[in-house]
Amino acid sequence: MYVDNGKISGRQTFRLYVFDLMGIATLLLPPYLARLCGCDGIWAIIIGSGTGFVYLLYLGWIMKKMGQDMLAYLKEQKSRWIRYPVLSLVGIHSLITAGFCACVFTRLMQHSLIREVSYEVILLVIVVVAAYAVSGGLECRARVYEVLFWFVLIPYVGMMLASLRNFETAYAASFFTAETGNLLKGIYLVFLLVTPLFFSLFLIHEKGKKYGSMIKSVAGALLLTAIILLGSYILLIGNFGANSLKTMRFPVVTLMSTIQFEGNFLKRMDALMVAVWFFTLFALLNLHLHYGVKMGRELWKKYEKARIYKGCTLFVPAALVCAVAYGMEYWEGGLDLFLKYYSYVAMPLMVIGPGLLLIGGKKA
């Protein structure tokens, strides 16, 4: 048995955040960066990750000022007129983003493993399993990912190194050609993908203690993710070329399918390697569903003693995630709307919001 108090160690935080950040970044970012910046995407990754570190420093400063995690701070320091809207906004944002993760996850599974199985079936299974994982608690997931970490990372790095064999230097030779506007868009895009760092504000720590080591763990995860993303991008450019890369759907999965080992060893290595994104996307989906459920439970805490409280506060958010993911797949423009929401609404709020919470509206 383990203690269910929402606290996890620095190492678990590091590994959990590597999973949260690297999956979607390595899967979705390369084609967009290739479209915007070509080979100069590497500068976008370096500068974008740099801004991620600045954002993390800012979050660290806020944590220091709060002296505790965000939920406890809201409860102790803020009136309900501020607490409830903040909890609602974070909850809604978490569920919408979880819907996006579920949509990408389902599409990946359908594209790479089970083409003929319907989108709805895969989505339903994924969300049910995610809800089950969330019901296990944060510590439970952290322990699982702590164990899985090297099992996922070593094969990934190994495959990436193996792809060096097909590296074409002519493809990775045109630097400083991207327009400044496009480069800035690329940097913004990289920064968007590191915004799950926002949730580090909700990690529970002792009053005034340990927040520094937690920030260090998250910073370590960000650094490792930036290195992985940079290495992956260079290899993708060198293997496919920027023009071909921008037309691809999941280029990093395609790259895995083109790597062959001598002696016909492990022929369907690509199918095995999908596990990397299986676990990393699942971690990101769980992160958002976890906070969606948590915010819901905080908002409806007065019904805590009801028999169906736990079930309802778990399955209603899971159903909403399903609905969002379904809408993104079948409603034309659904994904574009999400990207606009994330770029122009969610991201600015995640940057400005925590700072605004420090001023005014104190509990009477």
Add this chain to the structure above:
Amino acid sequence: MKKSIKKGLCMVLLGSCLLQLTACAKTELEERCYPLLAVVDYDEDANQVSFCAGFPRADNSGGSTGQTAELQVSTASEKTFETSKAEYEKNLNKVPDYNHIKVLVLGEDFVENEQAYEDMLDHLSLTEEFPRNTYVCMVEDVEELLEIDKNLPQDLGTYLEEYLGNHEEKKNRMLTLGDLIDEKENKTLVLYAPYLIPEETYVEWGGYYAIGAGMPPIDFE
């Protein structure tokens, strides 16, 4: 006790949901066939693209494909690669699964027809039906190549795969379909496709056919 029953029911429900993911596809394995070779050419007079596939023989099918049918379906000819492939598939008694394709043979006339060639690459890039690792080679007349199939000790697809693999050097790997698809977009490199000359019971190495800057052809060695 009640709790453990509830948990058990949840696990059964979850397990049955997960079972949905265990089958790879709705089509059963027995209803599929696994081509090892695809041959594409262009008939200038009829302005048609022809397509046909090569299958493993019944006697050497114990390998990874597990296919036992020896199918003899005549080449289909239509306006584009996509339509001729669809026409060819209509005549098959099983659903083709191109994931096991080893070699894609292109006729010289086909590669010289820029429109037909790019249409094929667009289609294959979009559908991802053929593996990107598929070897690509060229011949002057595909009919001559198909003729030698019956004189070979093994099926043509496996023979060509072994033949091309034998000519592959560590520093100079053989051209693949992925290279063609990438280069169509990048227009940076000159690609060299192995050029084969069919003889009665074997194929002869005819050098390389250069496909450059995504625009075939540039040079012939």
